[in-house]
Amino acid sequence: MFEILVKKSLGENVTLFEVDAPRVARRHRAGQFAMVRPTAHSERIPLTIADADKARGTITLVVQAVGKTTFEMCETLSQGDSLSNVAGPLGNPTHITVPGKPEDFRGTVACVAGGIGAAPMLPIARAFKAAGHEVVTILGARRKDLLVFEDRLGAASSELLVCTDDGSYGAKGFVTDVLKGLIETRRAAGGDVDLAIAIGPPIMMKFCAKTTQPYGVSTLVSLNTIMVDGTGMCGGCRVMVDGAAKYVCVDGPEFDGHHVDFDGMMRRQAMYKAEEAASLERYRENDPSCHLQESVAAAISESEAPAKTESPARA
């Protein structure tokens, strides 16, 4: 179960996994996530499902290594290994409609993806386009080498606008600048952006929502908070929306970006910062795959080994 069929690096600390999970693949709809426990001692982490192949029974996960569990997943698990546990699909699927408009309304949807937010955005962009909406995807990252899924998003969208903070690729600037430009251009031409969907780092989603608010453009954000069970039992994922506690796992993961308390959410996301740093440091110290440690150990054993004896074969 949960065998890794494909593992591919997408850039610095970003890895794509295609995992055998037929039941999850069969039920997956755009916007949903899975709870993943990479190894038997790992945390349970929510990972958005970037793609699902119902025929092959696989799901695609894009993981950014940030803490011990994700580094261990990306560094020690290879093709042919299995993830300990994958439970899903969880959360509510994206409503492929424009809020406040009739069900059959077709309009322009701006899909704003920051960093690895590109991965969860892919099935959403695809679903809106398949439903007959015009999908303008804005893909941004700090630098060129941090952009992921450019090709896939291009194919899934009516139009793809790429930007980088440092101008190393595409337009120079933030996704918010491009989003604002898009709304103004459309409005000047008598059109509009009917819905914006922002997925990426919390700070980017916060500013996307701030950007669209004065224009009155409905804005959905997809939240990825700390969870334990992911099924509506622990309450750890709660976030304040319009002054009331909402649970990302069963009420979300998508919420109206104009009503989410992003600052509170970001603060809660940092709740285990100290513990996470200590855990990662300890992992680095004990990491058998750490090349530095390996070469130090080799150098020591070499210097201590009696001359001319045959060194034991490496396992």
Add this chain to the structure above:
Amino acid sequence: MSDQKKTILTPEELSARIEGRASLTNKLRGQLPKIFWAEQDPSERVQNIREVPFAYTPAEARAEALRCLSCKNEPCVAGCPVGVDVPRFLRLVAEGDFRGAIRAIKETNLLPAICGRVCPQESQCQENCMVAKVHKDLGFAVSVGKIEAFLADWEREEAGVELPPVGAPSGRRVAIIGAGPSGLTCAGDLRRFGHEAVVFEAFHKAGGVLVYGIPEFRLPKDIVQAEVDNLAKMGVQFEFDTVVGQTLSVDDLFDEGFDAVYVATGAGLPYFVNVPGEDLNGVYSANEYLTRANLMGAYRFPEEDTPVLRRDNVAVLGGGNVAMDSARTALRLGAKNVYLVYRRSRIEMPARVEEVHHAEEEGVQFRMLCAPVEILSTPNGWVRGLKVQRCELGEPDEKGRRRPVPIEGAYEELAVEIVVEAIGNGPNPLIPKTTQGLKISRHGTLVVDEATMMTTRKGVFAGGDIVAGASTVILAMGHGRKAAAAIDAYLRNEAAEPAAAS
């Protein structure tokens, strides 16, 4: 109150009682000193997560069983939600026939090692014990739970577990949703009736609240695992990582060829008191706090990856068993001051007497008649304190418990860095939300026919917390048992009337 001391008998005294049992009259039995048991010293046990009470020795179990008066009206049996034949198993224990005794229990209760430890005996089998009435002290009832746990441990560790016989294959398949006490009991019974039983569990491990909620020091996890292994040996199949309602729907289960479904999905979203500051860093629901510590092994962090905050000062809100578990877990995670904040007074606390006693022994500081009004913040959004309002007891509410009435202006602040809210939870929302044809109460629980545990949808049965709201392990097991019998009857009727298509 009884004037007996909590003395522990010597081996000689114990064997004298056992040898002389033939000459015991009921009057003498009623006066025999209760056999108390040793426990880990409180100052030592807060440093570890091992079980608190030590088990009875075989001689102690026999000597204690001799205190039973074998009352004709059997108030103990009446008090047991699954009707364990208490006097019969106690008589067998007294004779030293442990195998016979454990068989007698297992006729009605498949999970005695668990029930012996976590049942609220003082409000069930031991509540109306005549021996307690003789001593005018509930603490002197025959230690039914303690003997039950002894027997189950003896069987598991010494004698080898006898699995209940599995019925001849009926060709019928039942899906059980949730591997908690209710689902496990139902699955075991269904195997006895010869039906195939497949348990679908959302987590990576079986046990439900027994593994995520109840701490190791109250219910060792290897005991739960042993019970689960026994069910597997009886042919119960487990499918982990399967969130029914999401991964599969109830309709999918029928489409996959299941003939009936038992919904035992248990607890859902935790309740919060609803005071300012509940989104601060350092505020937990008990569900989250305990799941991190127990199921995810956060007390071993960083050996295990899942962290839980460790701070010097912790406030736990609530007065039930879950509150006690949270407070005692906080101590074991290194807290120096743990406050248990409860709006009413000690006698209204719903927790088991033993848990309250253990918590107090371990140094949990009780702040009774205090209602939380605000969780106080540091400038960075972390908990720095809890503001409470003193209360006095007013008129009884509809349940007969006296209502706490806040005293105007009587505020107090506790300096704490963690607040754990243990004030209950709603039923799990996933099945009610994703399944057609189920009638749902205004509390979000599933409505069932009390005689059969069948929901308003044909072939779909339900029990445990998803029906009862926050309840006890034994009641959940009782539901599982009742449902298994009803499912068996339903499947046999269905077989007799094949025309009744689903």
